[in-house]
Amino acid sequence: MDRLPGFRDFYPEPLPHPDVGSADARQYIFIKWREIARRYGFREYDGPPLESLELYTTKSGAEIVGQLYNFEDKGERDVALRPEMTPTLARMIAAHERAYKKPIKWFTIPQLFRYERPGKGRLREHFQLNADIIGETDPAAEAELIALLIDTLRSFGLTEADFVVRLSSRNAWHDYFVSHKGNPAQEYEFYQIIDKLEREDPQVNDRKLSALGFSLVEVTAFIQEGKPTTELQSILDNLSARGLDPFVKVDYGVIRGLAYYTGIVFEAFDRKGEFRAICGGGRYDNLVKLISGGKVDLAALGFGMGDVVLLELLKARGLLPKFDGGIDIFCLIEDEALRSDSLKLIHNLRQHGISVEYSLTKAKSDKQFKRAQELNAARTVRLEHGPDGELTAKLKDLKSREERTLTIDELINEVSRK
Amino acid sequence: MDRLPGFRDFYPEPLPHPDVGSADARQYIFIKWREIARRYGFREYDGPPLESLELYTTKSGAEIVGQLYNFEDKGERDVALRPEMTPTLARMIAAHERAYKKPIKWFTIPQLFRYERPGKGRLREHFQLNADIIGETDPAAEAELIALLIDTLRSFGLTEADFVVRLSSRNAWHDYFVSHKGNPAQEYEFYQIIDKLEREDPQVNDRKLSALGFSLVEVTAFIQEGKPTTELQSILDNLSARGLDPFVKVDYGVIRGLAYYTGIVFEAFDRKGEFRAICGGGRYDNLVKLISGGKVDLAALGFGMGDVVLLELLKARGLLPKFDGGIDIFCLIEDEALRSDSLKLIHNLRQHGISVEYSLTKAKSDKQFKRAQELNAARTVRLEHGPDGELTAKLKDLKSREERTLTIDELINEVSRK
Numbered sequence: 001m002d003r004l005p006g007f008r009d010f011y012p013e014p015l016p017h018p019d020v021g022s023a024d025a026r027q028y029i030f031i032k033w034r035e036i037a038r039r040y041g042f043r044e045y046d047g048p049p050l051e052s053l054e055l056y057t058t059k060s061g062a063e064i065v066g067q068l069y070n071f072e073d074k075g076e077r078d079v080a081l082r083p084e085m086t087p088t089l090a091r092m093i094a095a096h097e098r099a100y101k102k103p104i105k106w107f108t109i110p111q112l113f114r115y116e117r118p119g120k121g122r123l124r125e126h127f128q129l130n131a132d133i134i135g136e137t138d139p140a141a142e143a144e145l146i147a148l149l150i151d152t153l154r155s156f157g158l159t160e161a162d163f164v165v166r167l168s169s170r171n172a173w174h175d176y177f178v179s180h181k182g183n184p185a186q187e188y189e190f191y192q193i194i195d196k197l198e199r200e201d202p203q204v205n206d207r208k209l210s211a212l213g214f215s216l217v218e219v220t221a222f223i224q225e226g227k228p229t230t231e232l233q234s235i236l237d238n239l240s241a242r243g244l245d246p247f248v249k250v251d252y253g254v255i256r257g258l259a260y261y262t263g264i265v266f267e268a269f270d271r272k273g274e275f276r277a278i279c280g281g282g283r284y285d286n287l288v289k290l291i292s293g294g295k296v297d298l299a300a301l302g303f304g305m306g307d308v309v310l311l312e313l314l315k316a317r318g319l320l321p322k323f324d325g326g327i328d329i330f331c332l333i334e335d336e337a338l339r340s341d342s343l344k345l346i347h348n349l350r351q352h353g354i355s356v357e358y359s360l361t362k363a364k365s366d367k368q369f370k371r372a373q374e375l376n377a378a379r380t381v382r383l384e385h386g387p388d389g390e391l392t393a394k395l396k397d398l399k400s401r402e403e404r405t406l407t408i409d410e411l412i413n414e415v416s417r418k
Numbered sequence: 419m420d421r422l423p424g425f426r427d428f429y430p431e432p433l434p435h436p437d438v439g440s441a442d443a444r445q446y447i448f449i450k451w452r453e454i455a456r457r458y459g460f461r462e463y464d465g466p467p468l469e470s471l472e473l474y475t476t477k478s479g480a481e482i483v484g485q486l487y488n489f490e491d492k493g494e495r496d497v498a499l500r501p502e503m504t505p506t507l508a509r510m511i512a513a514h515e516r517a518y519k520k521p522i523k524w525f526t527i528p529q530l531f532r533y534e535r536p537g538k539g540r541l542r543e544h545f546q547l548n549a550d551i552i553g554e555t556d557p558a559a560e561a562e563l564i565a566l567l568i569d570t571l572r573s574f575g576l577t578e579a580d581f582v583v584r585l586s587s588r589n590a591w592h593d594y595f596v597s598h599k600g601n602p603a604q605e606y607e608f609y610q611i612i613d614k615l616e617r618e619d620p621q622v623n624d625r626k627l628s629a630l631g632f633s634l635v636e637v638t639a640f641i642q643e644g645k646p647t648t649e650l651q652s653i654l655d656n657l658s659a660r661g662l663d664p665f666v667k668v669d670y671g672v673i674r675g676l677a678y679y680t681g682i683v684f685e686a687f688d689r690k691g692e693f694r695a696i697c698g699g700g701r702y703d704n705l706v707k708l709i710s711g712g713k714v715d716l717a718a719l720g721f722g723m724g725d726v727v728l729l730e731l732l733k734a735r736g737l738l739p740k741f742d743g744g745i746d747i748f749c750l751i752e753d754e755a756l757r758s759d760s761l762k763l764i765h766n767l768r769q770h771g772i773s774v775e776y777s778l779t780k781a782k783s784d785k786q787f788k789r790a791q792e793l794n795a796a797r798t799v800r801l802e803h804g805p806d807g808e809l810t811a812k813l814k815d816l817k818s819r820e821e822r823t824l825t826i827d828e829l830i831n832e833v834s835r836k
Contacts, residue, residue: 001711005493011514016517043441098434099434241758347661360556
C-alpha cells in the first residue's frame with residue numbers, strides 16, 4: 001500500500017530514500033519559525049484542517065473549487081481541506097474580535113492542501129508559516145511584518161546575498177490606472193496582466209495592455225523607475241532604521257494575482273532567481289468584513305512562507321544542519337548482573353534531561369559499542385564495581401576517546417552541566 | 419460562517435470563550451511530549467493526514483468505515499482522514515525497513531479524525547502522542563515504552579497519586595482460555611466480553627460467558643488474583659529498577675478491544691476514575707506483516723496518548739501553567755523623534771533572542787504603558803537623550819517598579835544575560 005500521490009512521508013534522518021520528507025528538517029524549520037515569531041510578539045493560533053467549502057468560495061468565488069481538495073462529507077456538508085489559512089483566521093477573528101486588543105499579531109504553522117494535477121515535485125500539501133497583523137491601517141504594520149519575514153529567513157543563515165523582498169503597492173498601480181484613464185470595470189483585469197508580465201511574451205503583453213488602453217513601454221518605464229509612494233517610502237525608512245534596507249527593494253513588477261489584496265503587496269525571492277517565490281503577502285483590508293458577513297470590519301495584512309521552496313533553497317545554499325539524531329549517552333551493559341543498576345542510572349540521567357540509549361536485551365560488548373556509534377552517541381557510560389564493591393561509572397567521550405572513572409553522583413553532575 | 423461540528427479552533431490565551439481550544443496549552447503539551455520522547459531516544463516521524471481507505475479496512479475490516487471521516491476524492495480514490503497512526507507507521511516502516519537498525523524507536527504527534535456522532539464534548543479530531551518500538555520481541559521493549567509513558571505523564575506534574583498504568587496480557591488470557599477449554603473460534607468473542615466486563619451488567623456478563631462455557635465467578639477470581647505471568651513479572655522488575663513500580667499494577671480487567679493486539683496491553687487511568695483512559699497501547703506483532711502484504715515481518719508495540727483527556731486531567735488537578743504570553747520587554751516610544759533609534763534598539767534586542775513589543779504608531783504615554791501591562795511585559799525600556807546628548811535607556815521592571823538608566827550596550831548585556 002502506498003501513500004496518496006502528492007503527499008509526503010516524513011522520516012527521521014538519515015533518510016532512507018531521496019523522495020521522502022525529512023521529519024528533522026521539518027521540525028528544524030518549525031522551531032525557527034516559532035522562535036522568531038515569538039521575538040516579534042506574535043502569538044500562535046490554529047484552526048481545523050477541514051472547513052466548510054463556503055469559506056473559500058466566499059473569498060475567492062466558485063472558480064477556486066477546481067483547485068481544492070473538497071468533498072461532501074457524511075453529513076452532506078460541502079467541505080474542503082484548507083488550501084490557505086487566511087479565511088480561517090478571518091473567521092476566528094470575526095468570532096471573537098472583542099476579546100483581543102488591537103493590533104492583533106498572530107502566527108500559525110498549518111498544513112495546507114490543494115488538489116493540483118499530479119506531477120514531478122508537485123505536491124498536494126505543504127506547511128506554511130502564516131503571520132498576520134489585524135486592526136492596524138498604518139504602514140508601520142507592513143514594516144513590522146516584513147521585518148519578521150526578513151529575520152525569519154535570516155535565522156536560517158540566509159543573507160542579503162541570498163534573498164530580497166520585492167515590495168509593491170496596489171495603491172500605486174491604482175493611481176497609475178486612474179491617471180492613465182483606465183476603465184474602472186477593467187482594473188482587476190489590468191492587474192492580472194501586470195502579474196503575468198515577467199512570465200509572458202512581450203508581444204502578448206503589449207496586445208493585452210493595448211486592448212485596455214495602456215502601453216507596454218509606459219508600463220515598463222513605470223516599473224523600471226520604481227519610484228516609491230509615500231506609503232512605500234515610510235516602510236523603507238522604517239526598515240532602514242532597523243538596518244534591514246539591504247533586504248528590500250521597490251519593485252512594481254510584483255502585484256500578486258489574488259483578488260483580495262488592497263494595498264501593499266510583497267514577495268521574497270532568492271537573488272539568483274532559481275526558485276519560485278519563498279514567500280508572499282500583503283494587505284487585505286476587506287476580507288474580515290467579507291467573511292463575517294459585514295459584522296466585523298478590521299484592517300489586516302499578512303504573509304505565508306511555505307516549507308517546500310524554503311527547504312530547497314536552504315539545501316542549495318548548504319545551510320541545512322546535519323541532523324544525526326545524536327544522543328547524549330549510550331549506556332553499555334556488559335554484565336547482565338548490572339542491568340538493574342544500569343536501568344536505574346539510565347532513568348536518573350533521563351530525569352536530568354539527558355537523552356540516553358542502551359541495548360534493550362543482552363548483547364555482545366562490541367555490538368553494543370557499534371550501536372552507540374550508529375546512534376551518534378556523544379559518550380558511553382558503563383557501570384563497574386570498584387575495588388570496595390561500590391558502583392562506579394566509566395564515562396567515555398566518543399570523539400576524544402578519553403575515558404574517566406566517576407562515582408554515580410559525579411557522573412550526574414558532569415553530564416548535567418553541559 | 420462557523421467551524422465544522424466536532425472541530426476545534428485554537429486561540430492564544432486568555433481564551434475568548436470557554437468553548438475554544440487553547441493554542442498555548444496545546445503547544446505546552448507538544449513540547450513536553452517531544453522533550454521526554456527525545457530523552458528516551460525516540461525519533462520523530464509523520465505521515466499524511468489523508469490515506470487510502472484500504473489502509474484502515476485491511477487492518478480493521480470493513481466495519482471500521484462507519485467510524486471514519488472517509489470520502490471519494492476527485493481522482494476517484496477511496497480515502498480517509500487518518501483515524502489512527504499505526505497503519506501509517508506500519509506502511510512507512512514496511513517501505514524502508516532495511517534503512518533502519520532495529521529496534522526502531524519512533525514517535526509522532528498526529529491530528530487524528532473520526533466521524534463520530536456529534537454530541538457534547540464529542541470531537542471529530544484530536545491530537546495524539548504515538549510512540550512505538552519496532553523489531554523487538556523481548557518484554558524489555560514494553561518496559562522501555564511504559565517507562566516513557568509514565569515519565570511523559572510525570573513531566574506534567576502528575577504523580578503516582580494521580581494515575582496508574584494497568585498492565586495486562588493477551589497471552590495470560592489466551593492461556594486462561596485454552597486451559598479452560600474455550601473453543602478457539604470464539605476466542606476473540608471472549609476477549610470482547612472481558613473488555614466490556616467493568617461497564618456491563620454482571621448478569622449480562624454471566625450469561626455471555628456461560629454461553630462460551632466460562633463462569634463469571636472464575637473469570638472475576640482470575641482478574642482479582644492478578645498473578646503476573648513471567649513476561650509481566652519481567653516488566654514489573656524492569657520498571658522497579660527504574661523506581662517506577664508505584665505507577666504500575668497488573669490488572670487483567672484490561673484487555674483492549676482492538677483485534678490487532680497480540681501480547682502485553684496496558685492503559686493509564688487517573689486514580690480517581692473520573693476520566694476515560696489517558697492512554698493505551700500494547701504489542702501488535704502481526705500488523706506490519708499484514709499491512710505490507712506479507713513482505714515485512716516485524717514485531718511491534720506502541721501506545722497513543724490523546725490531548726483531550728490529558729488536558730481535562732491537568733485542568734482538574736490544577737497542573738496547567740498560566741499562559742500569559744508574557745513578553746520580555748515593551749519599548750515605550752514617547753518622543754516620535756526617537757522612533758528610528760527605538761526601532762534600531764528593538765531590532766537589536768530581538769536579534770539577542772528577546773521578545774519585544776512596542777506601539778506601531780504614535781500613542782500617548784499612558785496608553786503605551788497600559789498596553790505593556792496588557793501584554794504582560796516583564797519590563798519597559800525607554801530611550802532618552804542623556805546630559806551630553808548621547809542615547810541612554812531607562813529600563814523599568816514592571817514587578818519591582820525599579821527603574822535604572824543604562825547605556826545601550828549595558829542594556830543589551832543586562833537583558834541578554836537572563
